[in-house]
Amino acid sequence: MITLHGFAASNYYNLVKHVLLYKGLPFKENLLYGGSEELLAISLAGKVPVITTAQGFNLSESSVICDFIEETYPESALYPENAEERAVVRQMMKMAELYFELPSRRLIAYALSGTAVPESIAVEVRQVLSRGITALSRLCKFSPWVAGKELTMADIYLYYVNTIVSAFGSSQLNWDVLAEIQGMKEWSTAMSQSAIAQKVEADRQANMPEFMQQVTAKINAVSAK
Template sequence: MITLHGFAASNYYNVVKHVLLYKQIPFEEHLIFSGGDEWLEISPVGKVPALTTSDGRHLSETTVICDYLEETYPERPLYPTDAGERAAVRQIMKISELYLELPARRFLAYAFSGKGAPEPVKAEVRHVVNRGVGALSRLCQFSPWIAGEEMTMADIYVHYVNKIVGSVGSEQLDWDILAQIPGMKEWNRTLRDAAITREVEAGRVANEPAFQAYIQAFIASGKSAVK
């Protein structure tokens, strides 16, 4: 049995969970926020999510896990067979990560503490996000899926990237970021209403009290970052 380690407040965790559900792969969930040496044996840098495969191998990093699942469980494929089309899907994923999600993630510490980010940080993030908005406006097709006629890994990945961008990023910048990409918000709503997405969201809601308790304890400890 595959084990998915982490917590459902993590958008990266939910990417992997969505892929597992989409591919109808049996798995169990192990709730963990952080840990000591035992956790580092599973996730070498202590990041969420991590996956223990059915043969006992431990994997971390979301895209690594997703590629493993795609290659090991090829049923219901999430990448095109054509190499160029696969690269186009991965390009959308990488740009959304580097130019939307990671810049918006800089605001998480401020959001958890209920504060606004300093103006220089906001200016830096806005500059990077503007580049991502421009790139994705050119690359995303929404016809009806983000990379064309078939659902791909990019649809799942970008939907959960948008969770951070559309809440933390937009709130801190007072700017509806997703509305700047033609078709993005409409596509996002369609995917949000899918049965698997609703199941993943139900897990996130159920996990929220435990996650908030962890965050409050984390802040009280005086640590400087949250994964």
């Protein structure tokens, strides 16, 4: 059986969990936070999520894990058969990661510590997010899924990326980034209503208090130095 390591407050963890649930694969969860020795032993960069297969193979990096799960368990396919269509799905995932997820993540430390985002960083983040808006507006079809008629890996990936963009764009930049892409919010609402998304969200909420305790402990340890 696959083991999924990490914590449910992480959107990267949750997107892999959603894929496992979508494919109906049996898996167990092992709660690990960043910085733990146990995580460092199995995750090359000390990041979550990590999966361990029944054969004992450890794999990190969420998009690589998604590909591995698809190749190992092709039932309930999440990538199109056609190579060009498959490339478009991967392009959406890449654009979402580079131009939505990563710039939004630069805001998280300020949100958690309650300090203002320096204007130079806010300018840079806005620029990169604008690039993401342009790219994803051109790519996403929302008919009804992002790549067209079939739900693909891009739907799952983008949905969890958007949780970060939405939360920190509005709280730190006062910018409703997702509203800039026509159809994105309606699609996001549809995604959030699936039984899988609701289970993942319930688990996320249950983990939040403990996750916030971890964050506070880390902030206090840094400020005590």
